[in-house]
Amino acid sequence: MNFATTPSHRIGECLVKVIDKNGNPVSDKDMVLNQKSHEFLFGCGAFDFLDFPGMQPNGDRRDKWLALMNYGTLPFYWGRYEPEEGHPNYEMLKDAADRLVANNVTLKGHPLCWHTVCADWLLKYSDEVIMDKQLARINRDVTAFKGTIDIWDVINEVVIMPIFDKYDNAVTRICNKYGRVTLVKEVFAAARAANPDGTFLINDFNTSPQYEKLIEELLDAGVEISAIGIQSHQHQGYWGEAKLRDVLKRFSRFGLPIHFTENTLISGEIMPAYIEDLNDWQVDEWPTTEEGELRQEKEWEEMYRILFADPNIKAITGWDFADGAWLNAPSGLITKDNRCKPVYNKLLSLVKGEWWTKDEVIHTNSDGIVNIKGTKGTYGIDGAEGIIKIGSEPSNVTVTI
Numbered sequence: 001m002n003f004a005t006t007p008s009h010r011i012g013e014c015l016v017k018v019i020d021k022n023g024n025p026v027s028d029k030d031m032v033l034n035q036k037s038h039e040f041l042f043g044c045g046a047f048d049f050l051d052f053p054g055m056q057p058n059g060d061r062r063d064k065w066l067a068l069m070n071y072g073t074l075p076f077y078w079g080r081y082e083p084e085e086g087h088p089n090y091e092m093l094k095d096a097a098d099r100l101v102a103n104n105v106t107l108k109g110h111p112l113c114w115h116t117v118c119a120d121w122l123l124k125y126s127d128e129v130i131m132d133k134q135l136a137r138i139n140r141d142v143t144a145f146k147g148t149i150d151i152w153d154v155i156n157e158v159v160i161m162p163i164f165d166k167y168d169n170a171v172t173r174i175c176n177k178y179g180r181v182t183l184v185k186e187v188f189a190a191a192r193a194a195n196p197d198g199t200f201l202i203n204d205f206n207t208s209p210q211y212e213k214l215i216e217e218l219l220d221a222g223v224e225i226s227a228i229g230i231q232s233h234q235h236q237g238y239w240g241e242a243k244l245r246d247v248l249k250r251f252s253r254f255g256l257p258i259h260f261t262e263n264t265l266i267s268g269e270i271m272p273a274y275i276e277d278l279n280d281w282q283v284d285e286w287p288t289t290e291e292g293e294l295r296q297e298k299e300w301e302e303m304y305r306i307l308f309a310d311p312n313i314k315a316i317t318g319w320d321f322a323d324g325a326w327l328n329a330p331s332g333l334i335t336k337d338n339r340c341k342p343v344y345n346k347l348l349s350l351v352k353g354e355w356w357t358k359d360e361v362i363h364t365n366s367d368g369i370v371n372i373k374g375t376k377g378t379y380g381i382d383g384a385e386g387i388i389k390i391g392s393e394p395s396n397v398t399v400t401i
Contacts, residue, residue, distance in 0.1 A: 025368025046072030
């Protein structure tokens with residue numbers, strides 16, 4: 001790793017004692033240290049790990065995903081997860097989740113409550129029954145995936161929720177009936193009751209003072225928010241350093257961890273500025289371009305470095321791993337035919353290069369002790385039994401060789 005360019009608050013140390021199988025110190029010996037995982041969550045939508053009926057799994061795409069990411073978002077949109085009441089697509093989501101966890105991926109479920117992609121069958125019920133079913137849904141799904149998925153976007157896009165009028169939906173109904181603070185308080189309480197040790201986010205694309213005001217109201221009402229989710233779907237152009245730093249400053253004041261939850265940067269033509277709702281831009285083809293790919297590489301690198309340098313940021317999630325997903329946009333790190341774009345290789349050079357320890361020779365002293373330093377995460381010594389964890393505080397561990 002490069003200590004000169006890695007933010008100091010991302011670096012920790014551990015005092016390691018190396019012993020043999022008889023308990024004797026392994027003195028004055030060169031050994032090889034390798035990093036196993038990052039503490040920081042480098043993520044992406046993990047939708048490509050879902051095995052839809054009749055779909056041939058794309059092993060090459062999945063391998064590329066796993067080579068870069070340690071954090072994945074799986075879809076729990078109510079209308080798709082449970083298109084028929086009482087028949088959720090549990091097995092497909094659980095199979096995908098289990099495969100990812102087996103590859104040491106931390107998972108997040110998205111979302112438990114949202115007015116978009118809501119279950120249409122809810123509309124036949126009264127507001128009171130809808131609320132009961134919403135809370136029951138949260139209890140059911142958080143409980144069912146506890147231990148596999150322990151991070152959730154509990155409620156999505158609350159700022160616009162009460163005034164959303166593109167179509168009737170059950171969640172906007174109960175948001176208006178009970179008020180947004182009460183609704184958020186209830187859904188967070190349901191999630192935390194189902195998994196007291198879980199990490200629960202509020203998530204929004206609206207980064208204006210309206211979102212800040214909402215968070216203030218929720219904290220004043222005693223809502224236990226684990227982290228603030230910030231979306232940045234930049235189909236209409238890169239935010240740039242000034243806006244990024246402004247958003248970080250304004251939302252850091254709450255003293256809560258921040259996750260950049262849904263992020264897209266385009267490697268083709270930028271969406272016109274007059275489009276107010278990104279979903280209104282419907283095109284049959286949206287090709288990636290050579291010029292756009294170089295721009296995307298530069299923008300993602302700058303954004304990664306700015307966010308990784310901010311101590312409040314705990315996770316960065318790119319939304320589309322491959323082009324042609326949401327809105328058919330060229331927003332992926334790879335193309336539709338799985339070619340790695342420059343941005344993929346650049347991010348890999350950061351996550352598994354500049355901020356990563358590989359094949360570092362270390363040397364024990366006369367007592368078999370060596371102090372190791374590196375990016376927070378887990379490490380192993382080649383040929384030794386035992387995991388070395390580097391965290392926020394200096395630690396001590398013994399490994400056996």
